[in-house]
Amino acid sequence: MVVLGRAIREQPRIFAVAVSGSVLFGLMVIGSAFVVGAVVGDVVVPAVESGSVQTGLLALAAVTLFGISVLRVVGIFGRRLGAGYMQYRLQAAYRRRVTRRYLELPLSWHHRNATGTLLSNANSDVEAAWYPIAPLPFAVGTLVMLVGAVVSLFVTDWALALVGLGVFPALFALNVVYSRRMAPRQARAQRLRAEVSGIAHESFDGALVVKTMGREAQETDRFAARAGELREALVSVGRLRGVFDPMLEALPSLGTLAVLVVGAFRLRQGAISVAELVSVAFLFTVLAFPVRAIGWVLAELPRSVAGWDRVRRVLDATGEMPYGDAVLDPAGGPATLDFSDVHFSYEPAEAHLPGTEVLGEVTFAVPAGRTVALVGPTGAGKSTIASLAVRLVDPDSGTVGVDGVDVRRLTAASLAGAAALVAQVPFVFDDTVRANITLDRPGIGDDDVWAALRLAEADGFVAALPDGLDTRVGERGTSLSGGQRQRLTLARALAGRPRLLVLDDATSAVDPRVEAAILAGLRSSAGEGSGSAASILVVAYRRATIALADEVIYLEQGRVVARGTHVRLLATVPGYADLVTAYEQAEVEQTEQRPYDDEEVTPPLASGLEIEVDR
Numbered sequence: 001m002v003v004l005g006r007a008i009r010e011q012p013r014i015f016a017v018a019v020s021g022s023v024l025f026g027l028m029v030i031g032s033a034f035v036v037g038a039v040v041g042d043v044v045v046p047a048v049e050s051g052s053v054q055t056g057l058l059a060l061a062a063v064t065l066f067g068i069s070v071l072r073v074v075g076i077f078g079r080r081l082g083a084g085y086m087q088y089r090l091q092a093a094y095r096r097r098v099t100r101r102y103l104e105l106p107l108s109w110h111h112r113n114a115t116g117t118l119l120s121n122a123n124s125d126v127e128a129a130w131y132p133i134a135p136l137p138f139a140v141g142t143l144v145m146l147v148g149a150v151v152s153l154f155v156t157d158w159a160l161a162l163v164g165l166g167v168f169p170a171l172f173a174l175n176v177v178y179s180r181r182m183a184p185r186q187a188r189a190q191r192l193r194a195e196v197s198g199i200a201h202e203s204f205d206g207a208l209v210v211k212t213m214g215r216e217a218q219e220t221d222r223f224a225a226r227a228g229e230l231r232e233a234l235v236s237v238g239r240l241r242g243v244f245d246p247m248l249e250a251l252p253s254l255g256t257l258a259v260l261v262v263g264a265f266r267l268r269q270g271a272i273s274v275a276e277l278v279s280v281a282f283l284f285t286v287l288a289f290p291v292r293a294i295g296w297v298l299a300e301l302p303r304s305v306a307g308w309d310r311v312r313r314v315l316d317a318t319g320e321m322p323y324g325d326a327v328l329d330p331a332g333g334p335a336t337l338d339f340s341d342v343h344f345s346y347e348p349a350e351a352h353l354p355g356t357e358v359l360g361e362v363t364f365a366v367p368a369g370r371t372v373a374l375v376g377p378t379g380a381g382k383s384t385i386a387s388l389a390v391r392l393v394d395p396d397s398g399t400v401g402v403d404g405v406d407v408r409r410l411t412a413a414s415l416a417g418a419a420a421l422v423a424q425v426p427f428v429f430d431d432t433v434r435a436n437i438t439l440d441r442p443g444i445g446d447d448d449v450w451a452a453l454r455l456a457e458a459d460g461f462v463a464a465l466p467d468g469l470d471t472r473v474g475e476r477g478t479s480l481s482g483g484q485r486q487r488l489t490l491a492r493a494l495a496g497r498p499r500l501l502v503l504d505d506a507t508s509a510v511d512p513r514v515e516a517a518i519l520a521g522l523r524s525s526a527g528e529g530s531g532s533a534a535s536i537l538v539v540a541y542r543r544a545t546i547a548l549a550d551e552v553i554y555l556e557q558g559r560v561v562a563r564g565t566h567v568r569l570l571a572t573v574p575g576y577a578d579l580v581t582a583y584e585q586a587e588v589e590q591t592e593q594r595p596y597d598d599e600e601v602t603p604p605l606a607s608g609l610e611i612e613v614d615r
């Protein structure tokens, strides 16, 4: 009911059109019953009795019936058009709202919600929520029609009215029982739909793993099992329909039969005329179908409610990050970044579990124009720090500041303009190279794009692409190598001229020499203007890269264990020395096996490294 009320509130005008159409239709149906009755009573019966037809009356009846039919057609047209418009408009509006909400919700919310479910929320749940809209105006019109029918029954004859009062509530009750039994089945089917879509999404997404690990059969089985459950659920919906539909169909016919029996009796008593009996019997026959409309709405309601609940969960989801209204000077030089006593825990997968602290007492600063390297074993919390720095997530306590301003006080645009993150896993859109770099941000011309590509050491391979900047790179950049993808995303960050650059292992798939060259280039891109263009926080493993940093922050299990220059840490912190050396060994072995260049290379924090570190 809430859903329907909301629908009416959102589209009141269209709803009014549809309901008027439907009410017009209903009144015309009742009208036609009485005209037919009158024709039989006043024309046909006298004609049979006297043997002569009153042509004038017959013509009048024909014209009236024709007029009624035209109005009925108009009614149906208005109802159908209105209902269709209303349903599809609502669906479109809510699809937009849901997807917009996805983009507003913070990363922490997305961590807890599977992509497949999100797709199904935006698609079939929105659709299901507004399913009953299509028959709703019909149902409302039918209610009016039923009231009209009962009133005209009472006007005609109380005995016949009692038959009507018996049949209509019975129809109603049957419909209610029907939708009650249907509700859990529909909800289950809806949930399984989401799960099936989730599994499909996951296996397509992980196609590489599925294929290389030879998991095709298991994935197919996993999908088939769930698809089988969905089929069972839908079949049970169908079975229920099979039982109830004939009953709903038969009840009005039984009503007509009862009317004829009672009516014949009343006719003999002289309480009613032939015309009236025919009208009432006709009324019952024509009412049978529209009454079903109420059943449709009731039957779709549970599914709609289930869909609406899921849609509302998205729309009402909290945890949205409020932004402040402070603005940083966009023309200022390199920005400072400081973490002060930052604690952070990821929200637990299930609400009742405690979240484990991933970062604790993290305090460090990246002074303006400086490069700070973040080093630590896998799982130490480096990516988490990177996410905090650009405010993908907020700390539990402590503050993250850019240019001395708490990032929570900044506007979204100001922070996005000042700080750029190049993530550990590069994401490339299925679009041209140019579009991937500019992302439609204003003021980035081709010259800027090339400059950014040069800094990211990506100008060479882009120039060699068949259409240069206009080359499409395929879904998720499948036509590029891992290293090329990384450099493209780096260029994307650089094109926005960030004053703070956060590189989360952003060049791991790039040749070590090139990686060092990129960082050196970033540091001295400075030379072109006044002072260094950006302050840099870089998550890195390679000695050559780390050595370029002004300071190294060494992290273990979410705590800053040591800080200082690379050389000092190497000499004084055994864990650090182990990590860097282990990494170097892994690197050497890998390079011996195959040269880096532009092949797809997984970041070499292979298991061997972890063992080295953990000992």
Ligand SMILES: Nc1ncnc2c1ncn2[C@@H]1O[C@H](COP(=O)(O)OP(=O)(O)OP(=O)(O)O)[C@@H](O)[C@H]1O
Binding pocket: 111, 346, 347, 358, 376, 377, 378, 379, 380, 381, 382, 383, 384, 385, 424, 605
């Ligand atoms: N979305 C998440 N939900 C829950 N826990 C997470 C999530 N992301 C990371 N973690 C946990 O937080 C800790 C730190 O992860 P983080 O990704 O910051 O490590 P990292 O230092 O970047 O590691 P790597 O070198 O492997 O990239 C890990 O213990 C990890 O299991």
Ligand SMILES: [Mg+2]
Binding pocket: 382, 383, 384, 424, 504, 505
């Ligand atoms: Mg990481």
